[in-house]
Amino acid sequence: MKSRVVILAAALSFAVPSLVLAKVGADQAAKLGKELTPVGATAAGNSDGTIPAWTPAKQKGKLSGEYASDAAVEAEKPLYTITSANIDKYGDKLSEGHKYLLKTFKTYKMNVFPSHRNVAWPDFIYKATAVNATNCALVGTDNPDNCKQGFPYPIPQTGAEVIWNHRLKWRGDNVRRNNDQMIVDPSGKYQLAQLTEDVKFLYANEKNPVPLTNGKGLFLYYLSKIVSPPRTAGTMILVNESGGTGATGRAAWLYAPALKRIRRAPAVCCDNPYEGTDGQQFYDQVDMFNGVLERYTWKLQGKREMLVPYNNFKAARAKYDDLARPNHLNADIPRYETHRVWVVEATLKPGERHTYAKRVFYVDEDSWSILMVDCYDGKGGLFNFQEGMGTPQSNVLTHFTVPEVIYHFDSGRYFVTALSAQGHPNDYSVQYPDGFFTDSAVQQRASK
Template sequence: MKKHMNTWLALGLASIVATAAAQAPNLKSGTLTPMGAERAGNKDGTIPAWDGKAVDTKPGADNKRPDPYASEKPLLSINAASAAQHADKLTDGTRALLAKWPGMRIDVYPSHRSAVFSPAIYDAVAANAARAKLANGGLTVEGAYGGIPFPAPKNGHEALWNHMLSYRGQLTTFIADKYVMTAGGDRVLTNRQRTNLAYPYYDPKGKPDGFSGEWARARLDVTEPPANAGQALMTIDYVDNYSKPKDGWQYVPGQRRVRKSPSLVYDTPDASAAGLANFDDVNLFIGAQDRYEVKLLGKKEMYIPYNNNGLFRKPVNAVIGKGTLNPDAVRWELHRVWVLEATLANGKRNVAAKRRLYLDEDTWQAVLADTWDAQGKLWKTGQAFTLLAGDEPSASTLSYTWYDLLSGGWVYAAAINETGGVSYQDYDAKQLSKFTSSALASGGVR
């Protein structure tokens, strides 16, 4: 594996240098897409060229978006017996899952580069290419607004900021479930929550000058199970991880008060995930980067979960299988991804001593992740599933899983299978009144 990683690094760095030198003229009409991905397909024709055409996914009466590729059949299936033949396109964690669970399988479908965004976002990305920069050792983004900041990243922190600041809507609302599964096959609904997300960074009326530095606010109101109903969380994320990694508040009905909660960051275990995922595991990684040195290993063709509208439309009984998600429910495709490796910085602490993240080139969002513990053992592997909303247009990861490869337990989070679809609204600064500590208290159940 080390030999493969060194090859990725050498090829990747050469590609990065060449891309960075040509990024400005290429973003609109050259070799790169407006988001900095390669326009062309691959040599084998198994990855198509990006054509910039949005796919029709108008929601139905249930507010769920259809699966535009529902009629397609898998091109191939990969299981434990055939994994070695495809090892160069599988992550360490994916191969470990295939080896651990006999029923685990990857069904690979035709690839579709369906991720399309609005012209306003493309314009912002082009502007960011000329004005965005990092400060404080990569922990602070300056000069960026309204789009990913570094369409041709030169280092790991730039690419990781692209993931963090990728487009997930302006005001996004959905109700989601969290399920915890034991190694023995038991399933528990630990949390149902109303999720409201606001992204000031994508306010179309805003500009880099005068931007508050808050890139996201999240409010989570728990409605089930009854023992936890009424609990609420609120967080604020910033583009300056150097001076302000994250703010968080928590409302607990029994205490009838809102408390500032600095524990909603880093590797604090998420109680509703039974310790299988931490707060910085949301979307495979979220929060401050100050615990890690981040390297950009380059770009690689990999099999990744993609275009999973069909997954979200299935009932949860058809989705959760023995040891993993039901392979019949998950669509995998071949795509190019940026590979990042984050290792603990000197003097820093996190239970994840090393992380490897795989960012889809068309959305810049992490779709796969592997985590190693302090003893160097491959510990957890994560998968994130992309919701295609061509009607917006957007494409972004929503539900995600984390598998504990040592204990066999796993969590399926942000699941909308039983709760409806996702609502996207235009940004309205007045809506931020819902994202305050006082609003958290008034909305809680006593």
């Protein structure tokens, strides 16, 4: 009877936005830390040995002044290389975006290395995740309910729950990060923009976590400032992010240097272009996906073994001239491994508007990081492809995608974001005073 209720809830969720999706039972939650890792991944490797068992890394490194690295992993040689000549042999393990790149550009290849499953999280995240498994629900697609600190849905029942695991994962309490961005034209020449970003994570905060209940609870503060180029320098975007939609969801402000004032910015959403990206990145493509889910129907297709960007320490530290090449990133630098990913298909609801009519997300089981997104237009054609270079961060026991790439197949340009190798490493030791992430505080600092 219980399984029938879960199936019925999943079916009705598309028609009834306020429906509360079922939580998992104690029998399912008991698998966490046993056959499942504490955050819900399959602990064992696969049958042919290409995916190893989970072996969590120990915490190491300073909170500031260091880039993530792993000397042993970085010294490895590729097991094999995928090109247009042998793509058919590996097609079942490739995203549609990677297939397109391989078939279209003779210079594109994928170097495949031994797989490592070392992603680890702090103990308090493990403990909170175990509690969430039986307590945390999802109302509609945008309202986590009765969730606190840990991954909200370690044993997901819906596609929307997988995306919320990505959005709410532990990333440290605070971080100040350098975000350099490249717009690369088909010749390989690029324009460089530089941003600084300040983020305070509230939901997964170690000492003062903010619980999420239906329609209530801020889960992060975000403030970005464009440093260059001069024509957009000084522009700032402030976001106070909550669960929910409309008045109970995201609150955003934009500071425009020309106007010398900060104002509410409801357009900081969805497929509106992020300031200063020349239309190459939508707001909801930051961090691979963020913002409201309400415009789409989210289908959980299950797990799949795939070749994905992983342990990309070299790509994260590469100089920008070394990365930029005509049509695609320098194919000698990214590292690919075989991992299990959750596959989630998002289809635009009738009557809703977005540039992408369908998106297919590939989400790593160990980190809940979105590693790839196939983006389709209204005619069903593959329009864009997002790729996040998955990289563990052992100093804070988390996992990021750095850098991230958006390939624009219509124009031949591609956009690279989350670069920091020619700037500064993330600073997780930063502390923000009360009131730092308010519109009045931003206006006051900008006016000095």
